Amino acid sequence: MGKVFGRVSDGVFRQEVPVELRQLRYFVAVAEERSVTRAAARLHITQPPLSAQLARLEHEVGVPLLGRHNRGVELTEAGEELLVHARRLLAGVDAATDAVRRVGQGRTGRLGLAFVAASAWSVLPPLLAQLRADLPDVTVDLVQAGPDEVVEHVRAGRCDLGLVHLLPQPPVDRDLDVAVVDREPLVAVLPRAHPMASGERADLASLAAETFLAPTRTPRGALHPHLVAACRLAGFEPDVREVGLAQTVVAFVGAGLGVSVLPASAGSVCGEGAVAVPLRLNAPVVETALVRRRGSAPSPVTRRFLRLAMSTPEPDVLGPALARRPRS
Amino acid sequence: MGKVFGRVSDGVFRQEVPVELRQLRYFVAVAEERSVTRAAARLHITQPPLSAQLARLEHEVGVPLLGRHNRGVELTEAGEELLVHARRLLAGVDAATDAVRRVGQGRTGRLGLAFVAASAWSVLPPLLAQLRADLPDVTVDLVQAGPDEVVEHVRAGRCDLGLVHLLPQPPVDRDLDVAVVDREPLVAVLPRAHPMASGERADLASLAAETFLAPTRTPRGALHPHLVAACRLAGFEPDVREVGLAQTVVAFVGAGLGVSVLPASAGSVCGEGAVAVPLRLNAPVVETALVRRRGSAPSPVTRRFLRLAMSTPEPDVLGPALARRPRS
DNA sequence: CCTTGCCCATATGTCCGACGTATGGCCAGC
DNA sequence: GCTGGCCATACGTCGGACATATGGGCAAGG
Numbered sequence: 001m002g003k004v005f006g007r008v009s010d011g012v013f014r015q016e017v018p019v020e021l022r023q024l025r026y027f028v029a030v031a032e033e034r035s036v037t038r039a040a041a042r043l044h045i046t047q048p049p050l051s052a053q054l055a056r057l058e059h060e061v062g063v064p065l066l067g068r069h070n071r072g073v074e075l076t077e078a079g080e081e082l083l084v085h086a087r088r089l090l091a092g093v094d095a096a097t098d099a100v101r102r103v104g105q106g107r108t109g110r111l112g113l114a115f116v117a118a119s120a121w122s123v124l125p126p127l128l129a130q131l132r133a134d135l136p137d138v139t140v141d142l143v144q145a146g147p148d149e150v151v152e153h154v155r156a157g158r159c160d161l162g163l164v165h166l167l168p169q170p171p172v173d174r175d176l177d178v179a180v181v182d183r184e185p186l187v188a189v190l191p192r193a194h195p196m197a198s199g200e201r202a203d204l205a206s207l208a209a210e211t212f213l214a215p216t217r218t219p220r221g222a223l224h225p226h227l228v229a230a231c232r233l234a235g236f237e238p239d240v241r242e243v244g245l246a247q248t249v250v251a252f253v254g255a256g257l258g259v260s261v262l263p264a265s266a267g268s269v270c271g272e273g274a275v276a277v278p279l280r281l282n283a284p285v286v287e288t289a290l291v292r293r294r295g296s297a298p299s300p301v302t303r304r305f306l307r308l309a310m311s312t313p314e315p316d317v318l319g320p321a322l323a324r325r326p327r328s
Numbered sequence: 329m330g331k332v333f334g335r336v337s338d339g340v341f342r343q344e345v346p347v348e349l350r351q352l353r354y355f356v357a358v359a360e361e362r363s364v365t366r367a368a369a370r371l372h373i374t375q376p377p378l379s380a381q382l383a384r385l386e387h388e389v390g391v392p393l394l395g396r397h398n399r400g401v402e403l404t405e406a407g408e409e410l411l412v413h414a415r416r417l418l419a420g421v422d423a424a425t426d427a428v429r430r431v432g433q434g435r436t437g438r439l440g441l442a443f444v445a446a447s448a449w450s451v452l453p454p455l456l457a458q459l460r461a462d463l464p465d466v467t468v469d470l471v472q473a474g475p476d477e478v479v480e481h482v483r484a485g486r487c488d489l490g491l492v493h494l495l496p497q498p499p500v501d502r503d504l505d506v507a508v509v510d511r512e513p514l515v516a517v518l519p520r521a522h523p524m525a526s527g528e529r530a531d532l533a534s535l536a537a538e539t540f541l542a543p544t545r546t547p548r549g550a551l552h553p554h555l556v557a558a559c560r561l562a563g564f565e566p567d568v569r570e571v572g573l574a575q576t577v578v579a580f581v582g583a584g585l586g587v588s589v590l591p592a593s594a595g596s597v598c599g600e601g602a603v604a605v606p607l608r609l610n611a612p613v614v615e616t617a618l619v620r621r622r623g624s625a626p627s628p629v630t631r632r633f634l635r636l637a638m639s640t641p642e643p644d645v646l647g648p649a650l651a652r653r654p655r656s
Numbered sequence: 657c658c659t660t661g662c663c664c665a666t667a668t669g670t671c672c673g674a675c676g677t678a679t680g681g682c683c684a685g686c
Numbered sequence: 687g688c689t690g691g692c693c694a695t696a697c698g699t700c701g702g703a704c705a706t707a708t709g710g711g712c713a714a715g716g
Contacts, residue, residue, distance in 0.1 A: 021349050049704045063432020070712040077627050078432035085424030096413030104391020104406035299405055377675045398683040
């Protein structure tokens, strides 16, 4: 063991042979078995290489760790000290790999999610509930914003995902990935006192003379174009008045200021004064989608969340949603 | 690298390839350099094996840790997580080896030390002071006891070391190691009013008629036999009265109950009524020694303390003490 | 006292894996 | 389109980790 050259005094000839985890694992086994032979059996190796690793470890640390007898080995004080540290370190390695694995699998982490207000009526709550149930260690940073701001947040990387309604003819965004997570038919939103409010189905064409209330028109705002498109499909050009958010539209309809055409989920917030009535035929569909910046790879949490959103059967008025694009 | 059989999907074929510290060290270097090539240079290896180790680590953890570009690499979220853990673990390994080394070198630990009361006047205080100065992280468990109990504590392994006076003709203890740490001449202890108390030197023979006070006689008690031996050397058999500990002897002498012969250090506790006077000639010497059980190897702290005690020039009335038995 | 048994250390051969050299592919910048 | 930088792959080499075989030392038992 002792080299012919070099003093035995500690520190000399410590030629940078770092400690390895294998040695710590072996040492713990030997310490627990109080025997090299039994430890070797437990480690599924033979005794000589285990002895060699122990000698190596002792050389690296620079102090004897084991007292050898003919009945086995005993720990020196330094060995007892090392045993405590080694157990802690090995447990730390396991915990670390677990933590890293969890992050890598998206089971731990943060998700920045921008969404338009209207989605809080429909897809967002069940999505978040599912997320909390499946991935309790994922923190969601929610940002409510208008449609344009949502897309801008995603483009700028400030949010991982955005939740918006798609336009009737969605533009091709080269830099965005789009995944539809919900489809809703449009419905007529009428004052409770309206003659058509009590009917099973509403005939859009017969509303042609009414004042139509719509959310504010913006480049990415989809509800306004959907309203206009629905009216045109029914054969007339609506008299549109912009009043802000969809929820404001519903409130104004309730106040008798006009009628509107909105996604079906708007019916859940109609309150006292307004009612939602399905359209008689050819009800256009509004798609709600998650958008993601395409440039960089999605974070593990993002991937996981997307998988969740695509695999979850959404409450879909039309029927089972088509899960698009299982993986890129 | 990939075997012909087995899917590439993660998790399959995780055939128990544990993470090694080398990989963590490499990974930290790469993470810090944000470049495999630069990290390889820093690690004094070439780039390909470093890439291989990284791939191996990623395979073992099961999730990608690095995003590769043509300008270098970037950490994934899992990589960032691992970086934190890896730094902590590597620092933990260094701290652990340091701690173990300290224990192994006796720079940290506990020392059980039994001692006789009289040694607290002479060798013990400077020894403890030296210990606190040189090895501040060593805790000393002090046990004061009679000579027999001290030896018994050491024999039973309850104390690492014992500090006792040696008998005039010390018995050969097969199972004990003895290291003399101090030599003191015997002195006469006289009442201040005693005719001989004012002299430079005391003539023991002329005290032959006095009552001699001595510590209680026990098998290992050395002071009583030393007193008797000194008197016999002076040519008379003393009239001895046992009164307990050496400090009691001094107090009784001060009270005028008799005279005594004790190690020179007794003079430092004589107080008002008693004085210590060197003997005229042939003053016998009392040796104070550390005793240790021979059976088992001494603990690192014990070794270190013994080295300290042997190397320290003790305040020796005779002159430089002979350091006996540097190592067994 | 000698034998037996157990356990750890040493010697030696084999093989995997860590490393080095050479090379290819990919992407940015000129 | 060419160049340069960077990472991955291919392949040969060598050290080290492991297995087999053997030696030595101590305790228990004859």
